[in-house]
Amino acid sequence: MLRGEITAAIRRALMQELAAVGYGRLSIEAVARRAGVSKTAIYRRWSSKLELVLEVVAAAAGGRLPALDTGGLRGDLALLFQVVTHALRHPLASQIIPDLLAEAARNPTIDETLQRVLRARQQEILGQLIERAVRRGELPASTDPGVAADLIVGPLYWRLAIARTPLTDSYLENLVESVALALGAPDTLPRQRAAPITG
Amino acid sequence: MLRGEITAAIRRALMQELAAVGYGRLSIEAVARRAGVSKTAIYRRWSSKLELVLEVVAAAAGGRLPALDTGGLRGDLALLFQVVTHALRHPLASQIIPDLLAEAARNPTIDETLQRVLRARQQEILGQLIERAVRRGELPASTDPGVAADLIVGPLYWRLAIARTPLTDSYLENLVESVALALGAPDTLPRQRAAPITG
Numbered sequence: 001m002l003r004g005e006i007t008a009a010i011r012r013a014l015m016q017e018l019a020a021v022g023y024g025r026l027s028i029e030a031v032a033r034r035a036g037v038s039k040t041a042i043y044r045r046w047s048s049k050l051e052l053v054l055e056v057v058a059a060a061a062g063g064r065l066p067a068l069d070t071g072g073l074r075g076d077l078a079l080l081f082q083v084v085t086h087a088l089r090h091p092l093a094s095q096i097i098p099d100l101l102a103e104a105a106r107n108p109t110i111d112e113t114l115q116r117v118l119r120a121r122q123q124e125i126l127g128q129l130i131e132r133a134v135r136r137g138e139l140p141a142s143t144d145p146g147v148a149a150d151l152i153v154g155p156l157y158w159r160l161a162i163a164r165t166p167l168t169d170s171y172l173e174n175l176v177e178s179v180a181l182a183l184g185a186p187d188t189l190p191r192q193r194a195a196p197i198t199g
Numbered sequence: 200m201l202r203g204e205i206t207a208a209i210r211r212a213l214m215q216e217l218a219a220v221g222y223g224r225l226s227i228e229a230v231a232r233r234a235g236v237s238k239t240a241i242y243r244r245w246s247s248k249l250e251l252v253l254e255v256v257a258a259a260a261g262g263r264l265p266a267l268d269t270g271g272l273r274g275d276l277a278l279l280f281q282v283v284t285h286a287l288r289h290p291l292a293s294q295i296i297p298d299l300l301a302e303a304a305r306n307p308t309i310d311e312t313l314q315r316v317l318r319a320r321q322q323e324i325l326g327q328l329i330e331r332a333v334r335r336g337e338l339p340a341s342t343d344p345g346v347a348a349d350l351i352v353g354p355l356y357w358r359l360a361i362a363r364t365p366l367t368d369s370y371l372e373n374l375v376e377s378v379a380l381a382l383g384a385p386d387t388l389p390r391q392r393a394a395p396i397t398g
Contacts (some may be wrong), residue, residue: 022301024206041211099301102221105294111363119362146364151377154353158329162300162356164310165345172342178350183379195217 001037004008009035010042012056014056019091022099023110050109057100058117060092068125071132073185075175080129085167088160098161110138124151133185140184200236207242208234221298222252222309249308252381256299257316259291263325267324272332272384273294276375280355284366287359297360321348332384339383350381 001009013035028049032039034134046052047088068083070076087093097114104111133139139148157177159165181187200208212234214277217227227248231238245251252256267274267282286292296317301309338347353376358364380386 020305022218022221022223022305024221071241095301095304098297098304102294102298102301105223105297106219115363121364147370147373147377149353150362150364150374151381156353157347157357157361158353159349162312163321163349165349167249171346175349178346178381178383181379181383182350184377184380190365 005072006035006041007039007045010037010045010052011056011059014052015060015092015096018053018057018099019095022095025105026053034173050107053100054113057096058090058113061117063098068129069132072136073129073138073183074176074180076129076132077152078172078181080125080152081172081175082197084156085160085172086155088157094161101158122153126152130183133183138185143183150185155179167175205234205236205240206244209236209244209251210255210258213251214259214291214295217252217256217298218294221294222302225252227251249306252299253309253312256291257296257312260296260316262321267328268331271335272328272382273375273379273387275331276351276378277349277371279324280285280371280374283352283355283373284359287356295359295397299315321352325351329382331384342382346380351378354378 005160010031013031017031018035021030026049028039028042032042035042042052046055068076068079070191087180097118098108100114104114123145128143129152130139130143130145130148134141134143155178159167177188209230212230216230216233220229223250227238227241230251231241234241241251242390244255267275269278281285296313299309299313303313326344329338329344329347329352330344333340333342354377358366374389
């Protein structure tokens with residue numbers, strides 16, 4: 001294998017091993033075996049298990065997202081929910097991040113790195129979504145991006161990652177409307193319900 | 200120690216050990232050492248590490264909550280958020296449950312037990328809260344308890360357990376209002392803003 005191929009193989013093996021056994025039981029030896037390289041090849045690149053895990057996971061979680069600008073708050077939320085639903089089916093989000101979050105409660109270095117990576121991504125994506133909605137007059141200018149982030153991400157994360165309740169067809173549609181209302185967007189349903197029949 | 204005292208000491212030691220090292224690294228030997236008992240004393244009561252962990256955690260998480268009936272939806276939400284905020288500061292919720300949830304992604308038995316215990320509790324508490332609000336006419340009769348549960352629990356769980364952003368003073372007040380709107384409760388703010396000055 002070439003140098004770059006070895007590094008890529010280690011990254012892949014680390015992610016698979018982390019999903020399979022979790023941080024607590026992960027050994028550099030098992031990662032090396034899975035990647036088909038020597039332990040030395042790993043220690044030449046990363047000084048410790050902690051450094052290896054944090055660097056590889058941060059790089060994987062930091063990948064670029066497509067632009068989420070649909071021209072309207074409800075459209076943006078619908079698209080974001082689809083992306084999040086898809087992402088939460090990937091082992092990175094469904095197994096590795098929860099495992100490291102649990103580990104973070106015991107390890108300040110893991111905590112700090114995860115917070116930095118996850119929070120920066122979240123602030124970037126949700127910050128822009130809210131800024132656009134405020135600019136279009138769909139949300140009040142006083143909208144607190146931090147509170148808004150909890151309202152947008154929390155329910156779907158809770159359902160898929162914690163309660164692990166399957167989504168029904170209409171669930172995401174209802175969630176878009178509920179979250180839009182929670183954020184302070186004008187209610188569009190009464191207008192639909194109460195539209196006068198004219199002509 | 201008496202028989203009951205030994206069992207209680209093992210339960211306590213298990214919870215402390217689980218918070219400290221997580222499920223993956225937990226050993227019966229360390230639990231025995233911490234409890235000041237022999238490994239045999241543990242294996243006499245529980246047949247395996249998995250059985251020990253699940254039984255003790257399920258018993259701890261299944262404890263009774265105070266009644267949450269304040270006579271109004273917003274009051275009920277405010278009280279529930281206080282209880283959840285308090286609970287999420289306890290090691291059981293902040294370290295042990297997240298760790299086991301991560302483990303559950305790899306272990307169907309853990310997954311099943313957690314789902315059974317956590318979901319039953321959630322359905323009981325939130326189901327009653329929503330039922331009362333519907334009966335009082337504060338929420339539509341069509342309210343889906345599952346969706347409502349995500350909207351009620353998700354944002355606060357995300358903030359405290361995942362993003363780990365500290366609460367500000369006004370945060371819970373805002374959250375009560377946002378979640379009430381998300382659930383479809385009538386907006387009380389415009390009335391307050393637009394109250395005509397009479398007399």
